[in-house]
Amino acid sequence: MRQYKILLIIADGLGDRPTRELNGRTPLGAADKPNLRELIRSSVGGLMDPIAPGVRAGSDTSHLAIFGLDPFKYYRGRGAFEAIGAGAVLEPGDVAFRGNFATVEGDLTVIDRRAGRKIEEADDLVRELNEKVGEIDGVKAMFYHGTEHRVAVVLRGQGLSDKVSDTDPHEVNRRVLESRPLDGTKEAERTAEVLNKLTRRVYEVLSQSELNKLRVSKGLPPANVILLRGASIFEGLPKFKDYTGLNAGAVSATALIKGICKQLGMDVITPPGATGGVDSDLNAKADAAAKTLEEKDFVFVHVKGTDAASHDGNARAKVDVIERIDRMIGRILDRVGSELVIAFTGDHTTPVEVREHTSDPVPFMLYLPFQANFDGLSDFNEREVKKGSLRIRGLDVTNLLLGYSNRAEKYGA
């Protein structure tokens, strides 16, 4: 059997509901999509529940499932995935925390749990911490800036545990908490001790930082401590190549998605101009995807703009991003031809009228180069794909791609 290359395109938050501003059509239904309309004629289609019917998926859990890893097994704790999203590349045994820059007085009484929330100096403060905090009792502490006041902290060293309590008191006018071990193990005791030393060391570095002195002189609250919560140990993720046999490349500009792809061992490409927003240069992504398809068996392209438009409640912007995705696909096929297997779907539904992830299933199409119009679909949108033959879960996608590209091992004899 001829083995085809595989192109997987995920438009974040693609799924939607009938939308008043679009006269009852969904953004996908309203968008002009000549390339997708052409591909759908050789596709099977249907609806996909990213996790399971009724489950409101996040982008992290959904991408794990679509890449073939059951999130109920592999998604252990928010902390590790927050750190991955903030740029950390984790190793098994790392303990990750979600954190806030906060403002405290000299006795570590919290005055502002978010140090004013908008902290322009956050990237520089994180850099200073990574330079000056160093090791504590043989444990390396690493700091990653997320958005606004958010910081992920990762501890790396022997014998750590995530069974430790938060240092975040979760309200103001209370002192930063001492972390305590939550079970009787030596590892938890050691980790809590490291964490308490870390808090004092972070306070020393930050309260002496020139950046904070400048903030105070401007009348801004200094970001002079980090409050930690949600310890989670990272147990590692299997490598995509190991469980699929596929050499994989990922084209994405979104930190969380890039982080997950890196952890799975994919080569991650962020071409210049790709921003992870509605203004992203999708031509640049098309070119990067086409080039990567020359070298790899499997190329994943992630587009964030659909979700960004949805969270803004901007139906027209979502239609526009979908139309640009259609042209991106056309541009890829102009370069590489159409002798490949292509899946196009979303990672979850974010209706523009809701502005939040919902649990609705997501439209899914699978273009097959050898397939006559078996499902008889005439367009790719939420209503039309329901007529197709597929009713799948996210966890089925990687198997479908391997199966239809003639790359699946036979299960049995």
Next chain:
Amino acid sequence: MRQYKILLIIADGLGDRPTRELNGRTPLGAADKPNLRELIRSSVGGLMDPIAPGVRAGSDTSHLAIFGLDPFKYYRGRGAFEAIGAGAVLEPGDVAFRGNFATVEGDLTVIDRRAGRKIEEADDLVRELNEKVGEIDGVKAMFYHGTEHRVAVVLRGQGLSDKVSDTDPHEVNRRVLESRPLDGTKEAERTAEVLNKLTRRVYEVLSQSELNKLRVSKGLPPANVILLRGASIFEGLPKFKDYTGLNAGAVSATALIKGICKQLGMDVITPPGATGGVDSDLNAKADAAAKTLEEKDFVFVHVKGTDAASHDGNARAKVDVIERIDRMIGRILDRVGSELVIAFTGDHTTPVEVREHTSDPVPFMLYLPFQANFDGLSDFNEREVKKGSLRIRGLDVTNLLLGYSNRAEKYGA
């Protein structure tokens, strides 16, 4: 996101097959349902396998699944659920048995395994046992009358086991069996010992009962012992509120369903006139449901008449019950409005031409107050709903209700 209240209506044994008496229509297809036809225009619909395709569900296993509890994990042994259906409220560690009133001679040789089957005095005999048997070796024995000769017996106390053999010899002209421990544990030994003392104590109480003396004087076989079988230990069920966050009320007149709802911690309401039969006062149920919806997030209404009509093979009666359910739904909505999420389905299929539960999937509809006619359905019946987008299992229902009522926590980021 606005959180909607939830109404779940289950018509027991609703699903059916094309029926000769109805000119090839199903009872649901033949029934006049103006309210459901109105609701279906804002619904998603499809077919539901209560457990899994091909599995013939009972009402107990199916309701567990629909309430979000996997029966393969939580349905441990018939005995416990028989006791629940007979009115017991079980505690973890209780050991429950299915039992028969039977007739024995003085040396405990069984003459009639069912003591004539129809035992008018059964409720009074059970009351007498609950008053007079008392504790045995610190173990409390509780008796619950089911139907006809059937009695559930529950043992409550420290250190009990369900690894004990039956006392029911399963044929006449044999003596009541001594229960034996089925494994080497002290708990099994103790339980078998208690059970053997219990059998003799039950015989003493029943053979001296004035009610039995009266039966003998009428030429009826005395119900002078209880034969026990199918020991099962109750391991407890999670509380619905704990795993869904929902304050729940249940409107039902059927012992087994009421029992399950009570074990899940729901408030159970049986309005006067609700009988659990084809003659049940569904207006009274409508009023109870509407009132409960004012106080609760989630109201479950169970109607047994559809199943009762099916077991009788009475297609016209089933059509009539369905039409009265339709009016019940209309009456609820007249009271509470239509700004809520409503699921209507059955717990299994009981075709009137089969008169037994079958494994066919069940029609399912989910009314969404914010949903235009996305699935394009024009009626609610087995044939039409197949055009809808859902193909689910019972275990998905609670997730779907949480998801579409905007009450699901996001899984991931």
